[in-house]
Amino acid sequence: MNTLSLFTDHDIYLFKEGNHFQLYNKLGSHRIATRGTTGVYFAVWAPNAERVSVTGDFNQWNKASHPLTPRKDESGIWEGFIEGIENGTAYKYHITSRYQNYTADKGDPFSLRWETPPKTASLVWDLNYAWNDRAWMHTRHKANSLEAPFAIYEIHLGSWRRVPEEGNRYLTYKEMAHQLADYLNELGFTHVELLPITEHPFYGSWGYQSVGYFAPTSRYGTPQDFMYFVDYLHQRGIGVILDWVPSHFPADEYGLVYFDGTHLYEHADPKKGFHPDWKSYIFNYGRNEVRNFLISSAFFWLDKYHIDGLRVDAVASMLYLDYSRKDGEWIPNQYGSRENLEAIAFIKRFNEAVYETYPDVQTIAEESTAWPMVSKPTYVGGLGFGMKWNMGWMHDTLAFFTKDPLYRKYHNNQLTFSIMYAFSENFVLPFSHDEVVHGKGSLVGKMPGDEWQRCANLRLLFGYLYGHPGKKLLFMGDEFAQVKEWHHDESLEWHVLQYPFHAGVQRWVRDLNHLYRSKPALYERDFCFDGFEWIDFHDWECNVISFIRKGNAADDVILVISNFTPILRHNYRVGVPLGGYWKEALNSDATIYGGGGQGNCGGADASPVPAHGRAHSLSLTLPPLGILFLKYEGRTR
Structure with missing residues (x-):
């Protein structure tokens, strides 16, 4: 283990104050060459850990042989450089907590790729890719403008089409790219919106129970395969929107929950930190490092994958402390009311940061109540989204x-x-x-x-x-009057x-x-x-x-x-x-x-x-x- 760090003092300053939104360049695993050798730099945030080590294929899953070192700046970050680790190596962090004799093998919260479920390890991976969508990226501000036509095709990648001759398998990202682009161009849709593709353990959650906030699911291919998917759709003039879930995360032990033996990412009190409907955990939006994590995830998809928009799931569940709770099951805010002030501040900061850095994309809220000014700028008192369902x-x-x-x-x-x-x-009309x-x-x-x-x-x-x-949104299958109710394990009819x-x-x-795309009267002044x-x-x-x-x-x-x-x-x-x-x-x-x-x-x-x-x-x-x-x-x- 060599000593090496990707963090500067300025990084740590931004991290502590909650304004570091490109942490994916610092935390996680990064293959680098230094001092004549090639290896992997690991960094993980675990402030309440007693010991952290990297365990994986490279050391036969030895839990003690490759310890990380805590930084001395009270950031809670553990880091280290291990020589000789190759791309594709499986690994986890073995964490021993200071509290309650808790130990666990955790996946990397910033992992760029995960093993294909039901396996649960993170994989060392690089994101090298030669993009070919320069023309789209240069002009996409026009296609993503609020005065542009939005005819959105919502899709679940694993059930749009399957290959029955090969055991009813999914299409890969690359196979999907060509077939979907042809179909969307033929039918005239302007954008595709993907149900969450962030890595998730339970396929039946459709991606809404995510553990990998920085990795496309491996079910359909590699990160580069997903880059190809986005790249190809862009070349065919189609925008790509991701369904993104900052509202909750699942209870799988290898994931974010109870990460270092404490409620690190989630609230400690279940009245604020546990979602009764989805049996999942709610992020602690008042914690600077958690805001860093979530906004970095948003930036990551816009930066590394050229995504054109983020549809934010279940915003209402974030805004209200009593969401889906009975009297006595929730904790009022400091003023005695039900608004989640920390979540509101997070949402506003998220939207401000996204539009400041990526002014040619859109954020879209799935917000099911009459909360005012969801799609108005924060400087006039709004939440700052570009559009709302x-x-x-x-x-x-x-x-x-x-x-x-x-x-x-x-x-x-x-x-x-x-x-x-x-x-x-600024409404989107959804049949989702x-x-x-x-x-x-x-x-x-x-x-x-x-x-x-x-x-x-x-x-x-x-x-x-x-x-x-x-703006318009149709879910796949609606466009040809699918007879059966949609099921994630089956192809469309x-x-x-x-x-x-x-x-x-x-x-x-x-x-x-x-007609919609050719007549500005139908979209220009929506x-x-x-x-x-x-x-x-x-x-x-x-x-x-x-x-x-x-x-x-x-x-x-x-x-x-x-x-x-x-x-x-x-x-x-x-x-x-x-x-x-x-x-x-x-x-x-x-x-x-x-x-x-x-x-x-x-x-x-x-x-x-x-x-x-x-x-x-x-x-x-x-x-x-x-x-x-x-x-x-x-x-x-």
Whole structure:
């Protein structure tokens, strides 16, 4: 064991004050050449350890032969250099605590790669890779802008497609890169969002119970394979968003829990440190070193893997001390209320740090309550996220669509209420994995009626999603009306695409994406109230609503009309702001989508007949359970 350190005095200063956000360059294992020899520098934070040693393949898992040395600056960091260790060597830290005779073999919290589960050791690894996405990285600020189109495809890598001829195995990162890029380009999605790929012991957690905050799961390949995945998607013009989980971590002994014989990463009191729903541990956000760890993890993916955005899971569970707890099961803050002040401060610091260093990415909050200003800057009192999932819109919309169309007219407010708050946050409209698991069934399975009506309703639902202000998100399988509820151990039901209704839904989603991306009126002013204008939301008896989406250009106008009943309506008059020809850009009832072919022969001329407070109007045929998108073309046909 040689003495060597990657830490400077300034590193230690930043570490202690909670502002070192690139700790992945210091802590963990790093292969380096020094003094004519090559080996590995190890560093781990374990302030309450009595002894720490490195045990692994290189010393036949001897727990005493290679001790680390504690730094003398009271940082709690143990470090050391071991000669001769090669890339791919498995190792753990054997930790003996000062307290309670506790000993444990721990994985490296900053490990760059882990053994494939169920094995649990860390692996020495380098991240050398020659990136080829310079063009994307140079211009991605445009693709990731709040004024850009976001059509996000949410995916679980292990169950998108499998290889049944080879024991139903997963696709690798490299195999996935090519197949997924082709698919996303064909269907017109702009971004892909991955369910957590940070290393996790239990596959059935879908990645939400993570132990490896600095390593992509080895189930699908090496870190370089995942770099290739991101690199290739970037070359094909697709942004990559990661689902990131700073809210809790699992109880596996080799992980973060009780790391040095004390509650190092988690709160000691289970009323603050243990999550009753997920049987996992909650980070101690008030500890400087823990904030370093988490923000360094965020930076790591943006830095080393060129990730374009982080969707932060379960933000509500971080914000509230009484989240999912009964009276007496939680500890109020210093003011006697339920807000988690330490978590709030952490979230704000996280967002400030990310946008300061990586201004061309986005952070997205999954926040399920009415916490104010989630997606507003911290300098005006917000939490600082770029966007927020609109869970209220999702729940209300699905509640409406699951009703028999005969009774929908009595629940019209479930659709129209969302506009009251649509511009209070920068919203993403999500139909995510959470809506097709745990007995909820598939999206098409929620729709009422026979097969034709279910698919018509689903096309109408997706059309309403793309017309409504806000960025778009669909979970894999929804885009072709997967019949079965999603299961992580199975491939999607790709075989249903042989049936016209399912192929029609997929083609509808493709055409929605291409229209959405080509018409700035549908995305440019998503978060501005003046980008939306009601035509009519009072016709509850016919259960028809109509509105306009507007872009920055004066004539960039899209009219959206939805008929939520199975009744074909002829000569339905809709007021419009401009006289001239309105082209039928999309009609969900077109036969190519599996519809009945009712429509307006490609468009209609606005006549000088007043309606809905406007001087001009259109007389339209509204298809049953259908939605129309009409684009203003000008004064003449």
